[in-house]
Amino acid sequence: MVVIKGVSGRPLAIGKYEVSNRDLKQFCGITKQCSSAEFGAEDFPANNLTLANAEAYLSWLSDETGYVYRLPTEQEWFAAASANGQEEVADRNCHLKYGGIEKGAEFVPAQSGSPNRFGLVNSVGNIQEWARGTDNELLALGGNRLDPMSRCLATTKRLHNGQADEFTGFRIVRDVN
16 A cells, blocks of 8 residues: 545555455455455456455455545546656556557556655556445446556546446555554
């Protein structure tokens, strides 16, 4: 986890990496609330999961550690993903085809890629990440591998219905006292 200055000025810990299939498979194996077979290669970001799956994982992680884990708010996510307004990492996994260079053709492992100035890896591109908006609406932020590089930004945002899809996952957050 990476500790940043939160929106209210209090510190906030946010996952350095997207939650991976390895993380979800461990949760499924221990709790039996899901099947490990539901998730793909362990190194890749968890996707094709419902919001209910993500919330069950966050609840379990909270119970196991004694800390309260949750989805970030839109403001928290943006502050962390943009490193408080810095330009996006140039090698983010978004759609680009130029000469012999092609990006975004497939997902990349959750731990691969260059970190932003706060140390977050793949905060923009690869998978879009769930966060809660100001009215508690569910959002998918940061774009995904199919978004054109020019529109795959920390400001990229979509409303989301919480259903499983190939392009959406999440990153964990907890308040630091």
